Amino acid sequence: MVRQAPKRVVVKLGTSVLTGGTTRLDRAHMVELVRQMARLHQAGVEIVLVTSGAIAAGREHLGFPELSDSLASKQMLAAVGQSQLIQAWEQLFNLYGLHVGQILLTRADLDDRERYLNARDTLQALLDNRIIPVINENDAVAIAEIKVGDNDNLSALAALLAQADLLLLLTDQEGLYDADPRKHPDAKLIPEVARIDDALRALAGDSGTSLGTGGMATKLQAADVAVRAGVEVVVAAGRRDGVIERLCRGEAVGTRFLPQHSALDSRKRWILAGPPPNGSLQLDAGAVRALCQQGSSLLAKGILKVEGQFLRGATLVLTDPDGKPVARGIARYGASEIEQMRGIHSSDIETTLGFSHGPAVIHRNDLVVL
Numbered sequence: 001m002v003r004q005a006p007k008r009v010v011v012k013l014g015t016s017v018l019t020g021g022t023t024r025l026d027r028a029h030m031v032e033l034v035r036q037m038a039r040l041h042q043a044g045v046e047i048v049l050v051t052s053g054a055i056a057a058g059r060e061h062l063g064f065p066e067l068s069d070s071l072a073s074k075q076m077l078a079a080v081g082q083s084q085l086i087q088a089w090e091q092l093f094n095l096y097g098l099h100v101g102q103i104l105l106t107r108a109d110l111d112d113r114e115r116y117l118n119a120r121d122t123l124q125a126l127l128d129n130r131i132i133p134v135i136n137e138n139d140a141v142a143i144a145e146i147k148v149g150d151n152d153n154l155s156a157l158a159a160l161l162a163q164a165d166l167l168l169l170l171t172d173q174e175g176l177y178d179a180d181p182r183k184h185p186d187a188k189l190i191p192e193v194a195r196i197d198d199a200l201r202a203l204a205g206d207s208g209t210s211l212g213t214g215g216m217a218t219k220l221q222a223a224d225v226a227v228r229a230g231v232e233v234v235v236a237a238g239r240r241d242g243v244i245e246r247l248c249r250g251e252a253v254g255t256r257f258l259p260q261h262s263a264l265d266s267r268k269r270w271i272l273a274g275p276p277p278n279g280s281l282q283l284d285a286g287a288v289r290a291l292c293q294q295g296s297s298l299l300a301k302g303i304l305k306v307e308g309q310f311l312r313g314a315t316l317v318l319t320d321p322d323g324k325p326v327a328r329g330i331a332r333y334g335a336s337e338i339e340q341m342r343g344i345h346s347s348d349i350e351t352t353l354g355f356s357h358g359p360a361v362i363h364r365n366d367l368v369v370l
């Protein structure tokens, strides 16, 4: 299939691609990847690069020191390696007359709407000035609670932040297989995925190496977030000839995940990319239908159960009567208020609470159906 060129592409390069399975950055291959990205850029495709490899580069630069496996050692390696990595990208893009701009993110930068919008503005400013944004996690400062944790998920968040239309997860395998090809040499490549479900998740294993993080499991999580926001995703081998250009032409390489919706608006993308949920509401079947099929707001009447302690403005997961997540949204009331309101008619909110923030517990503009 050859289709219209994407306007904005996020290219995620895993440690496996950058090192070619060795313990060192493979600069020769990085030049080849930059060549492809620079050509696309020249042809008018905006490129955002999400690069792993800081920890690997740090180890290499320090001459492979004997270190404990502690978080502090990894953070030290990332601090050293990130500057090596960004210098390498700057030098390589310079060969094509391009500059790079570094953005280091943590989960906390994306959870807060204002910081999210600031990061988005910086990204936009770089792109407007024909500079290649180069993103990595801010490993040197991020500890577990504020970490995204792996660059696959980070790249999905970057794709939402950048309002990209295509996300390329480039790795050391040809794509997603029906079993981990390292352990099952006869595993078969899955060329296209229309829906990510539990059966598919069961096929995706961990990283087979000590340098990569997350393996195919985190690539599926990332694809899941991105396709819900209307971004097409492809997992493919970063070492295949001309892979980035071929994928941007729509050639059938790797595993393609079809976008589920047309692109979401900015606020809805943030609801998907942003804060982890603070609580959940279980809905009756009528409310699930109204939300998922009619695009309605959530009213108090259809709420069966409230879980978690949260305030007005919290992000919530909405589930069906069996507990299966069906949507995410921003609450207009806090948990204790919803507890009092649940099951009542909207016209009784004011008499029940003594005030009202309007009839919707979650307004349709603040709601994303999964």
Ligand SMILES: Nc1ncnc2c1ncn2[C@@H]1O[C@H](COP(=O)(O)OP(=O)(O)O)[C@@H](O)[C@H]1O
Pocket (backbone or CB within 6 Å): 013, 014, 015, 016, 017, 052, 170, 171, 172, 173, 175, 176, 177, 178, 179, 180, 181, 182, 203, 204, 205, 206, 207, 208, 209, 211, 212, 213, 214, 215, 216, 217
């Ligand atoms: N079903 C699967 N299909 C393909 N690869 C898989 C699968 N399950 C697990 N993997 C493993 O995921 C690895 C790629 O992930 P990872 O090592 O994190 O790479 P990267 O550094 O590119 O993110 C592969 O080398 C492979 O061993």
Ligand SMILES: N[C@@H](CCC(=O)OP(=O)(O)O)C(=O)O
Pocket (backbone or CB within 6 Å): 013, 014, 015, 016, 051, 052, 053, 054, 055, 056, 078, 136, 137, 139, 149, 150, 151, 152, 211, 212, 213, 214, 215
């Ligand atoms: N932020 C880390 C990489 C984390 C990560 O997810 O790595 P990978 O699985 O190789 O994409 C680094 O720069 O070393």
